[in-house]
Amino acid sequence: MTRNLRDDIDLVAQASIAALRAPSVLNTQPWRWRLAGAHAELWADRSRQLEGLDPDGRLLLLSCGTALHHAAVTLHSEGYDADVDRLPDPERPDLVARVRRGAERPAEGRLAAAVQRRRTDRRPFADERPADEVLDELRAVAERHGVHLHIVREDQLTAFAAAVARAGAVEHADARFRDDVRAWTTRPRVNGDGIAAHSVVAAGRRTIAPRDFEMDAPPFVDAGAGTDRGTVYALLVTDGDEPRDWLAAGEAMSDVWLTLTDRGLAASPISEVIEVVPVRQALRALLGGVGNPAIAMRIGVPVSSDAPMSAEQRRHLANS
Ligand SMILES: Cc1cc2nc3c(=O)[nH]c(=O)nc-3n(C[C@H](O)[C@H](O)[C@H](O)COP(=O)(O)O)c2cc1C
Structure with a gap:
C-alpha cells in the first residue's frame, strides 16, 4: 500500500494521542510530544520532574518509556512496526526518542485495546495466584x-x-x-x-x-x-x-x-x-x-473485575 506524508503525519499524531493514556509517576505525565514531519519526537519535560522523590529523573524516564511503548502499540495496531531512535542526540539528552512508521506487519490490536482498559488498581487482589x-x-x-x-x-x-x-x-x-x-x-x-x-x-x-x-x-x-x-x-x-x-x-x-x-x-x-x-x-x-x-x-487477579477503577485524568493534547 502506498502511503503519503500526510498519512504518516496522521499516524504518528494518532500514536502520540494514544500515548497520553500511559501511566506515569504521580500522574505527572512528564513528557511532551512534538510532531516533526513524519516523525513524532518524545521529549522529557523536566518541569514535571519530582525533585524530592526523583532527583536523578529515573521515574521520569521510566514514565517516558511507558508513553513511548504506548505509541508503538498504536502503530502495531495499524499494521506497522515502530521505527524508534532512542536518546538520539547526546547534546540534547531530553530528546527521549524519535518515532515513525516502520515496515508493514500484521495488525495486532490487543494491546492497543488494553491501553483503554488499563488502570492502576490499588485494591487488594484475590486469593488465587496468577497462572x-x-x-x-x-x-x-x-x-x-x-x-x-x-x-x-x-x-x-x-x-x-x-x-x-x-x-x-x-x-x-x-x-x-x-x-x-x-x-x-x-x-x-x-x-x-x-x-x-x-x-x-x-x-x-x-x-x-x-x-x-x-x-x-x-x-x-x-x-x-x-x-x-x-x-x-x-x-x-x-x-x-x-x-x-x-x-x-x-x-x-x-x-x-x-x-x-x-x-x-x-x-x-x-x-x-x-x-x-x-x-x-x-x-x-x-x-x-x-x-x-x-x-x-x-x-x-482482580476481585472486582465487574467494578473497574475509574480512569485517572489526563492532560489535553494541546497541553502535552
Ligand atoms: C514510574 C511509575 C511509578 C509509579 N509509582 C506508583 C506508586 O508508588 N504507587 C502507586 O500507587 N502508583 C504508582 N504509579 C501509578 C501512577 O500513579 C498512575 O499510573 C497514574 O496515577 C495514572 O493512573 P492510571 O495508571 O490508572 O492511568 C506509578 C506509575 C509509574 C509509571
Missing part, C-alpha cells in the same frame, strides 16, 4: 526490552515487605518527599494531571500496604473483598543503571502491564522502594547484587 504460564509470558515480554522481570520468591517476601514498609516510613518522615506527593495530589482539576481522590484505596486486609498519599479526605475506593493472598510482587531489573536503562524499563513496564491487562490480570506499581536510596540498595542485595531494580509492581 504460572502468564507469569512466564510476562517474563518473556520484559526480556524483549532487555529487562528482567524478577518475581519475588516466597523466601524473599518478608524482606520485600520490610523494604516497602521502610520506604514508606522514610518518605513519611521527610518533607522533601511529602512535598512532592502533596503537590501532585492537590493539582487543580483543570490541569488534567496528578492523583485524584477517586483512585485512592483504603488499606483493607493485606500485609503490604498501598502507598499512603496522605490525602485530606478518607480513601474514596473501598478495598473490597480481596486479601492480596494470591498477589505476586515483581521487580523490573536492568543490567545497567543509566537513562537508557530506565527508559527500557518503562517500555518493558508498559508492555508487561498491557499484556497482563489483556490476560485479565491487574496491577499497581510500587516505586517508593526505588525512590529511597538505601531501600533501593537493599533490594539490589535481595537480588544477590546482580542487576538494578528499576520499579516494583504488584500483580494479581
Whole structure:
C-alpha cells in the first residue's frame, strides 16, 4: 500500500494521542510530544520532574518509556512496526526518542485495546495466584526490552515487605518527599494531571500496604473483598543503571502491564522502594547484587473485575 506524508503525519499524531493514556509517576505525565514531519519526537519535560522523590529523573524516564511503548502499540495496531531512535542526540539528552512508521506487519490490536482498559488498581487482589504460564509470558515480554522481570520468591517476601514498609516510613518522615506527593495530589482539576481522590484505596486486609498519599479526605475506593493472598510482587531489573536503562524499563513496564491487562490480570506499581536510596540498595542485595531494580509492581487477579477503577485524568493534547 502506498502511503503519503500526510498519512504518516496522521499516524504518528494518532500514536502520540494514544500515548497520553500511559501511566506515569504521580500522574505527572512528564513528557511532551512534538510532531516533526513524519516523525513524532518524545521529549522529557523536566518541569514535571519530582525533585524530592526523583532527583536523578529515573521515574521520569521510566514514565517516558511507558508513553513511548504506548505509541508503538498504536502503530502495531495499524499494521506497522515502530521505527524508534532512542536518546538520539547526546547534546540534547531530553530528546527521549524519535518515532515513525516502520515496515508493514500484521495488525495486532490487543494491546492497543488494553491501553483503554488499563488502570492502576490499588485494591487488594484475590486469593488465587496468577497462572504460572502468564507469569512466564510476562517474563518473556520484559526480556524483549532487555529487562528482567524478577518475581519475588516466597523466601524473599518478608524482606520485600520490610523494604516497602521502610520506604514508606522514610518518605513519611521527610518533607522533601511529602512535598512532592502533596503537590501532585492537590493539582487543580483543570490541569488534567496528578492523583485524584477517586483512585485512592483504603488499606483493607493485606500485609503490604498501598502507598499512603496522605490525602485530606478518607480513601474514596473501598478495598473490597480481596486479601492480596494470591498477589505476586515483581521487580523490573536492568543490567545497567543509566537513562537508557530506565527508559527500557518503562517500555518493558508498559508492555508487561498491557499484556497482563489483556490476560485479565491487574496491577499497581510500587516505586517508593526505588525512590529511597538505601531501600533501593537493599533490594539490589535481595537480588544477590546482580542487576538494578528499576520499579516494583504488584500483580494479581482482580476481585472486582465487574467494578473497574475509574480512569485517572489526563492532560489535553494541546497541553502535552
Ligand atoms: C514510574 C511509575 C511509578 C509509579 N509509582 C506508583 C506508586 O508508588 N504507587 C502507586 O500507587 N502508583 C504508582 N504509579 C501509578 C501512577 O500513579 C498512575 O499510573 C497514574 O496515577 C495514572 O493512573 P492510571 O495508571 O490508572 O492511568 C506509578 C506509575 C509509574 C509509571
